[in-house]
Amino acid sequence: MTKRTRVFGLFGLVLLALLGVMAAHAALARRASGPALRERALLVRRLELTDLCLSTEANYTRHLSLADFHTAFQDHPLALEHFPSGSLLGPPPHLRRSHGQRD
C-alpha cells in the first residue's frame, strides 16, 4: 500500500471513529439528561405551561401553540410580520384543521 492510500485510510478511520464517539456521546448525554428533562416536565405541569421558551420576540413566537391567525397582526393590521423569528416559525397546524369546526 502506498503512503497515499495509507494516509487516506487513516483519515477515513479517524472520521468514522469520530462518528462513533459522537454517537456514544449522544447516548451518554441522553442518559444523563434524564433528571433535567423530568424537572422541566414537572415545571410544565406545575405551572401549567403550554410552550417551550424558544423566542421572546413576539407573543406568537413565544407561545407557538396558542397563536391564532390574527395574533400576528393584532398589534397593528399592517404589521403582519416584522419579527425575524416569526418568519422562521410558522403557524401551528391545528389552526388549519380546526378552524371552522370550533371557531
Added chain:
Amino acid sequence: MIVLDRAKKVFAQGKPNEFIALHETSLVIEADRLTVIRGPSGSGKTTLLSLVGCMARPTSGRIHVLGREITSLPERFLTEIRRKTFGFIFQQFNLIPGLTALENVILPAYPTGERRSELEKRAAALFDLFGLASKSKSRIEWLSGGEAQRVTIARALINDPAVVIADEPTAHLDSKLSREFMATMGRLRGEGRTVLIASHDPLVYDHPAVERVFHIRDGRIDGAGP
C-alpha cells in the same frame, strides 16, 4: 499469428465527412518476427495498428489473433486480450503526469488485482533492464525524452506480452536514441516476442533487425518488401 481478413475501417460512415482510413486489407503478421509498416503520415498506419492491437473494431472483415477470432468478441474479452497479449508504445508516450515512473509502469496491471508488491518487483526488474533504476520514483515530468521513452517501453512490457506494438516510436527521438530503441526492439524479438512497428523513419525501416516490411499508402497495402 495475427491475420487480417478483408478488414476495413471507415470513419464517420454515412456522414458527409466519411473517410476510409483502411481499405479492405488482408494481411498476415508472422509470429516471432520484427515487422515494420512503412508509409507516410495519413497513410493509415495508425489505424492498422489499432485494428491489430484490438484497440478498434473493423467496419467490416475479420481479425484473428493467435488463431482466435476477435472481431465479434464483447468488449470485456477484447480488453483482456489487449492487456495480456499486447504491449503498446505510443507516439506521444501517453504517460500520466503527476505519477511516478514506477506508477506509470504498473498502471496497466491494476485491473488484474495482483499484489502491488509483486507489480513493483516486476517493474523494478524492467527498470534495471533499461537503466532507469534511479528514476523509478521520479515524476515523469522530470524525465528526459529518452528516459520517458524507455518508461513507455517498460510499461508496454509489464504484463509480459507476446506482441509489442510501437507507433512512430522515434518521432521525438534523436538519431542516437532511435538506434538504441531499435536495438531494444531487436532484443525483444530475440526473446521470442513478435514486434510490430509503424514508422516512416529510415532509421527504423532500414535497421538490420527488421525482418519484414509492409508498405502502406492511402489506406492500402502496396506490397511487401524484404
Added chain:
Amino acid sequence: MASGIERQKNVLDFTLSSLLRRKGKNLALLAVYTLLVFLMASVMLATSAIRKEASLVLKEAPEMVVQRTVAGRQDPIPLAYLEKIRDIAGVISSDGRYWGYYYDPVVGANYTLLVPRDEMPEPGTIIIGPGIAAARLAMAGDTLEFKTQLGGILELVVDGVLARDSELVASDLVLVSASDFQAIFGPSNGLATDLVVRVANPRELSTIAEKIAARLPDTRIILREEMLRTYDAVFSWRGGILALLLFGVVLAFVIISWDKASGLSQEERREIGILKAVGWETSDVILMKFWEGAVVSVSAFLLGVVLAYIHVFFFSARLFAPVLKGWAVLYPQFRLVPFIDASQLTALFFLTVVPYAVATIIPSWRASVTDPDAVMKGL
C-alpha cells in the same frame, strides 16, 4: 477475494493521485461540500432535538386551554364561563390561568408573568427564570421594578431563580403572587387570561371541546395534542423557512454536481483514453470515477456531520440562535439534549453522497466505453 481488494486498493491509489494532482481545486470542493453538509446537518440535528424535547416535556401541559377572542383579538375570558364548562359530563375541573407579557424597558426584554396555582410566591416577592437572572444580572435578594397599570412602580424582591436546566421552558418566566399580578396588570374584574380544563377520559377531549365551543361561541380551544403537534410541525424541516434553507443547500449541491456532470475536461478524457489503451476495462474506469466521487462526498459528509454535532450540542447552535432570537434581548441558550434522528441523517447521506457520486460517473460513461483508438490518434 484477495484480488478484488487489491484491485480496489490500486484503483483507489490512482484515484487519490488523480485528485491530488489538482489539490487546490479539490480541497476547495471538499470545503464547500463540507460546509453544505454542515448547514443541513446542523438544522436537522437542532430541529430534531427541539421536537423531541417538546414531545417529552409538553406531555405534562394542560389537557385543554380555552381562549376568548373579541373583535379578532385574544381577550381576557370571564370566569363566569367556568360554570358553563364545569357541568359538562366528563370534566373533572376547570380554572382560570393568570399570565401575561411584561416589557422591561431597562433591558428591552419581554417577560412572561405568571401566577402559579400552587406554591404561589409571597406577595412582594417573585421567582424569576434563568434568562431574566442573566439579562438583569439578578439573583436572590435583588429587587426588580415593575411599572403598574396606574403608572406607579412596584418593587418586587427576587426570592429565588429557577434552575438553569429549566431554561428551555422557563427562561423568561416571572412567578408572582395574585395580588402583585393585579397590581401590575390591573384588577381582574372577574376575568382570567384563559382557562384550563381537566377531563376524566382523555379520549373524550374532542367531544368535550366541541361542546364547550357550542356553549361558548366566542372561545377558541387548544388541546394538548395540538400543542405537541405544533412543535412537531413547526420544527419539521419540511416546512417553513427551514425548508427554504434546505432548498438553497440542495440547490448548491445540484450546481456542484452539475458542474461535474456537464462533462469531462480534455485532460480527463485523455486520461481515460490512456487507461483504456493500456488495458483497463470500462468497469475499471467507472470504478475509478466512482472512487473519485465517493472520496470527496463521503469525507465531506462525515466531516460535516461531526462538525454539525459539535456546533449544535457543544456550542448551542450558535450560528442559528440569532435567527430565533431575532430582535429579542432575552433568549435561552439552546442547550439541547442530543436526540439524533438516524433516519434523517441517512436521508442526508443519500441526498448528498449519491448524487455527487453519480454525477462523477455519468460524464465518464461515454468516454470509458469508447474504443481507445482515439488515443492512438493522439487525440
